[in-house]
Amino acid sequence: MMFTDGCKKILFSFVLFVAMSLPSVSFAYSYAAAGKEPLIDGREVILQALQANDYSAVETAVLGLKEEFDYLLSDHNVDLLTPINAAIENEDGVKIEAVIDHAVVEEIVRRLEGAQNNLEDYQVAKVLVVKSKLFLDLILPKLTGAQREQANLAIQGVLESIGNPGVFGVGQAPANQEQFKTEQAKLLSAIQGVRQH
Amino acid sequence: MLERLGRTMSIQFILLYVVWVMWLFAYPFQLNSDDALNFHRAIERFSVLEFRPHFPGYPTFVGASWLASILNPEVAAANVVVSFVSVMLIPILVFVIVKQLSRSIFSAALAGMLVMTQSLMGALALNGLSDSLALVCLLFALLMVLGKRYILTGVWIGLMLSTRPSYFPLVLVFLMVPMITEAKGLRVSAYLKAGISVALIGALSLLFIWVKDGAAYIEEGIRFTTGHFTIWGNTVSTQDASVIQWIDVLVSEYTAMSLILILCSLLYGLSSFYRFSGMNTSDKLDGRDQCWQGIIASIGLVYLVWMLLAQNPENLRHWAPVVLLFCIVLSLQLNELLDTKRNTALVASVFVLCGFAIIGWQSINLRPDVAPVQQAIRWINNQSNNKFIGSNYCVNLLKDRLTDSVVFDMYYPSSAIALNKKSDRAWRLSNTELKNNELITQFPARFSGERRLYLYKMSQ
Numbered sequence: 001m002m003f004t005d006g007c008k009k010i011l012f013s014f015v016l017f018v019a020m021s022l023p024s025v026s027f028a029y030s031y032a033a034a035g036k037e038p039l040i041d042g043r044e045v046i047l048q049a050l051q052a053n054d055y056s057a058v059e060t061a062v063l064g065l066k067e068e069f070d071y072l073l074s075d076h077n078v079d080l081l082t083p084i085n086a087a088i089e090n091e092d093g094v095k096i097e098a099v100i101d102h103a104v105v106e107e108i109v110r111r112l113e114g115a116q117n118n119l120e121d122y123q124v125a126k127v128l129v130v131k132s133k134l135f136l137d138l139i140l141p142k143l144t145g146a147q148r149e150q151a152n153l154a155i156q157g158v159l160e161s162i163g164n165p166g167v168f169g170v171g172q173a174p175a176n177q178e179q180f181k182t183e184q185a186k187l188l189s190a191i192q193g194v195r196q197h
Numbered sequence: 198m199l200e201r202l203g204r205t206m207s208i209q210f211i212l213l214y215v216v217w218v219m220w221l222f223a224y225p226f227q228l229n230s231d232d233a234l235n236f237h238r239a240i241e242r243f244s245v246l247e248f249r250p251h252f253p254g255y256p257t258f259v260g261a262s263w264l265a266s267i268l269n270p271e272v273a274a275a276n277v278v279v280s281f282v283s284v285m286l287i288p289i290l291v292f293v294i295v296k297q298l299s300r301s302i303f304s305a306a307l308a309g310m311l312v313m314t315q316s317l318m319g320a321l322a323l324n325g326l327s328d329s330l331a332l333v334c335l336l337f338a339l340l341m342v343l344g345k346r347y348i349l350t351g352v353w354i355g356l357m358l359s360t361r362p363s364y365f366p367l368v369l370v371f372l373m374v375p376m377i378t379e380a381k382g383l384r385v386s387a388y389l390k391a392g393i394s395v396a397l398i399g400a401l402s403l404l405f406i407w408v409k410d411g412a413a414y415i416e417e418g419i420r421f422t423t424g425h426f427t428i429w430g431n432t433v434s435t436q437d438a439s440v441i442q443w444i445d446v447l448v449s450e451y452t453a454m455s456l457i458l459i460l461c462s463l464l465y466g467l468s469s470f471y472r473f474s475g476m477n478t479s480d481k482l483d484g485r486d487q488c489w490q491g492i493i494a495s496i497g498l499v500y501l502v503w504m505l506l507a508q509n510p511e512n513l514r515h516w517a518p519v520v521l522l523f524c525i526v527l528s529l530q531l532n533e534l535l536d537t538k539r540n541t542a543l544v545a546s547v548f549v550l551c552g553f554a555i556i557g558w559q560s561i562n563l564r565p566d567v568a569p570v571q572q573a574i575r576w577i578n579n580q581s582n583n584k585f586i587g588s589n590y591c592v593n594l595l596k597d598r599l600t601d602s603v604v605f606d607m608y609y610p611s612s613a614i615a616l617n618k619k620s621d622r623a624w625r626l627s628n629t630e631l632k633n634n635e636l637i638t639q640f641p642a643r644f645s646g647e648r649r650l651y652l653y654k655m656s657q
Contacts, residue, residue, distance in 0.1 A: 040609075043611065044609055044610055044611050047610075047611040047614055048610055048611065048614065051614045122410075122411050122413065123411060123412060123413035123416070126244070126246050126247075126410075126413060127246065127413060127416075130246055130247060137606065138609070140596075140603075141585075141603045141604075141605055141615060145600065145601060148600075148603075149600060152596075159242075159244070159247055160242060164408060164409050164410075164411075165407075165408070165409075165410070165411035166408050167404060167407050167408050170408060171408035171409070172408075
């Protein structure tokens with residue numbers, strides 16, 4: 001019943017390889033949660049609180065988004081904190097939802113602007129537009145069929161216009177500034193209606 | 198006697214294969230999931246950051262799909278063509294491998310037929326995903342390593358990993374092969390040949406991805422891997438999933454008895470190492486073939502551990518490598534029995550084949566022509582206007598195909614709130630049964646590995 005040396009080696013290798021596969025799995029466990037967005041999470045809390053008519057929960061959630069609102073005011077000159085606070089004061093649920101949707105549109109606008117300013121940096125531009133699509137998906141149900149189609153086509157056009165980085169020039173597709181601007185304008189015109197409250 | 202049996206069995210294999218191909222070919226080639234849609238979009242523009250396809254990119258599968266779209270520009274879903282052709286190759290490759298290992302046409306035909314009784318093969322053929330092509334690469338790698346063609350073994354292993362990186366545990370046992378089958382002096386050369394080939398294919402794949410996405414690929418990889426293990430992957434690291442879920446799914450698909458048979462067969466396969474070690478030096482040269490049963494069983498068992506720990510039990514397709522390798526191992530074991538206890542072996546072969554044929558038949562639904570999500574799309578498209586649909590399944594495919602409807606992603610709690618406001622004309626599509634909702638209709642699965650969908654009327 002004795003194993004030969006060969007078999008011992010085989011068993012040892014087997015155990016070693018299984019052991020090698022495990023650390024990579026447990027390593028992955030230790031990473032932080034994947035890519036959360038404060039405005040998306042905050043919007044969810046606000047809409048659920050509105051459903052429950054809990055305006056103090058709405059107020060708390062809006063306070064949690066203060067940094068986002070402050071940024072929109074300081075860097076983009078869009079004041080949404082005043083109207084949303086007024087709407088909370090008046091317990092106007094429809095208005096609160098409209099303002100928070102407006103904030104979602106502003107997130108799209110500022111990310112697209114950021115991408116446009118960084119078109120020479122593939123990674124920055126692409127990540128900004130991909131993130132803006134996350135926000136766009138949230139407000140698509142608020143659009144008409146034609147606007148949805150226009151917005152979907154436009155965001156794909158924006159993504160396409162960013163090009164490819166290539167490796168040492170091989171396979172490189174430079175960003176197309178003109179295409180970016182055209183598709184960006186189409187996208188913004190499709191979602192313009194959600195920007196008003 | 199055995200020769201005649203082998204001839205009869207091979208004719209049955211060919212007949213069954215023709216019927217099987219014609220049957221599966223009768224189904225339309227359509228996109229049946231968000232992942233399949235992502236692969237389809239990747240043919241046009243590849244970018245892992247855009248989920249075209251999702252991480253890790255599957256470059257060989259996308260390349261094969263691109264090639265299929267060039268060869269047949271008319272086809273609506275080139276990635277489904279690739280998965281279909283791959284599945285068609287699997288029984289043939291299994292036949293060739295078992296024939297080579299057992300020198301028995303009877304066992305080879307038995308293995309090929311066992312593969313075709315697996316209802317899961319239907320889902321793999323039509324899902325447009327990378328599993329089936331990766332399995333083909335695995336079988337080619339086995340075939341090459343059997344012939345000691347290590348450069349080609351490395352090429353096929355590289356292509357398998359580039360098609361489906363989560364199949365890497367299948368490779369671990371391959372690393373043992375030169376230690377068992379090669380004389381000491383030839384082992385280093387075998388490792389070098391295979392290693393260089395794998396590295397070359399790996400480098401080309403990474404280069405392709407890097408050209409398209411650059412260093413951003415790494416960041417996306419970290420984000421995606423984290424999400425897989427903590428949010429959406431439904432693996433043992435996520436809260437509500439466990440190995441028990443896998444066992445539940447497999448028992449309901451295969452019955453406990455079949456599962457025990459599969460496990461016992463793979464574990465018994467390991468004993469071929471022991472039998473090999475008991476041989477004297479001169480017999481070992483001939484006996485090396487016997488070790489293959491142990492090697493193939495080990496590949497299956499190592500992958501099984503990985504699957505239980507790190508793969509989502511909601512996707513039965515992750516089970517495909519285990520059942521495929523079981524078909525090979527069991528046929529080799531029955532072939533061994535054929536030499537000593539012929540009648541027992543024949544009865545066992547018929548019993549196993551009929552058993553899996555019955556299990557396979559029971560999990561096939563011949564009525565629906567299209568996949569559940571395509572049935573749902575057709576049903577919703579046939580309704581009058583004002584359509585609002587909430588779903589936690591195939592959301593992107595629904596958005597893409599239901600352009601007249603408003604599709605809500607039920608991942609967000611606000612979607613349920615918005616849909617409830619339109620409850621008189623809103624539906625909820627779900628892949629699980631929901632309580633407290635009025636069931637409107639169901640969309641049945643066609644094979645194992647597909648999921649039945651339920652359509653509910655939204656209620657307050």
